[in-house]
Amino acid sequence: MPRLLPDVTDLTSFWKLFTVFPVLVTAFICHYNVHNIANELKDTTQIGAVVRTSLASCSIVYIMTSVFGFLLFGDATLADVLANFDTDLGIPYSYLLNDAVRVSYAAHLMLVFPIVFYPLRINIDGLFFPFASPLPQSTKRFAFITSGLLLLIFLGANFIPSIWVAFQFTGATAAVCLGFIFPAAVTLR
Numbered sequence: 001m002p003r004l005l006p007d008v009t010d011l012t013s014f015w016k017l018f019t020v021f022p023v024l025v026t027a028f029i030c031h032y033n034v035h036n037i038a039n040e041l042k043d044t045t046q047i048g049a050v051v052r053t054s055l056a057s058c059s060i061v062y063i064m065t066s067v068f069g070f071l072l073f074g075d076a077t078l079a080d081v082l083a084n085f086d087t088d089l090g091i092p093y094s095y096l097l098n099d100a101v102r103v104s105y106a107a108h109l110m111l112v113f114p115i116v117f118y119p120l121r122i123n124i125d126g127l128f129f130p131f132a133s134p135l136p137q138s139t140k141r142f143a144f145i146t147s148g149l150l151l152l153i154f155l156g157a158n159f160i161p162s163i164w165v166a167f168q169f170t171g172a173t174a175a176v177c178l179g180f181i182f183p184a185a186v187t188l189r
Contacts, residue, residue, distance in 0.1 A: 022171025
């Protein structure tokens with residue numbers, strides 16, 4: 001039977017449990033896209049149904065992924081489950097399953113990227129050009145910001161060794177600011 005809980009053998013392994021906290025904080029503040037979606041709806045009373053549907057579908061996908069990953073890999077499950085799909089799984093059609101997972105993950109990245117990139121570009125534009133005309137009206141500024149952000153994302157993807165480093169950095173810095181400091185600053189203002 002695969003283990004369900006981490007092995008805590010000494011103080012160092014206990015403190016390693018807290019490395020997941022920044023990742024959870026990052027997940028907690030990922031609701032920032034709700035406002036953009038609400039602005040796109042004709043009738044904003046539908047936002048409750050949109051949020052419920054989104055949470056339910058994401059929860060189902062995450063639960064199924066974790067359960068089937070747990071059943072397939074057991075104790076050999078790596079921190080990055082996708083890394084498990086680089087080897088022969090010892091099951092029929094293993095390479096077909098590996099390729100299907102890779103293709104579905106690539107499709108996921110292509111579909112999620114515009115949803116995450118749009119508010120990033122709008123916020124960067126508002127930060128650096130607060131008094132300029134709206135971004136869609138300035139083709140040069142739009143191209144400059146888009147190209148710069150894509151270059152930074154490309155460099156980060158090539159030089160950051162693990163996605164956990166990015167999640168932990170984001171959770172420890174930006175997520176704390178977005179989730180706790182900025183709302184308090186707005187309230188005090």
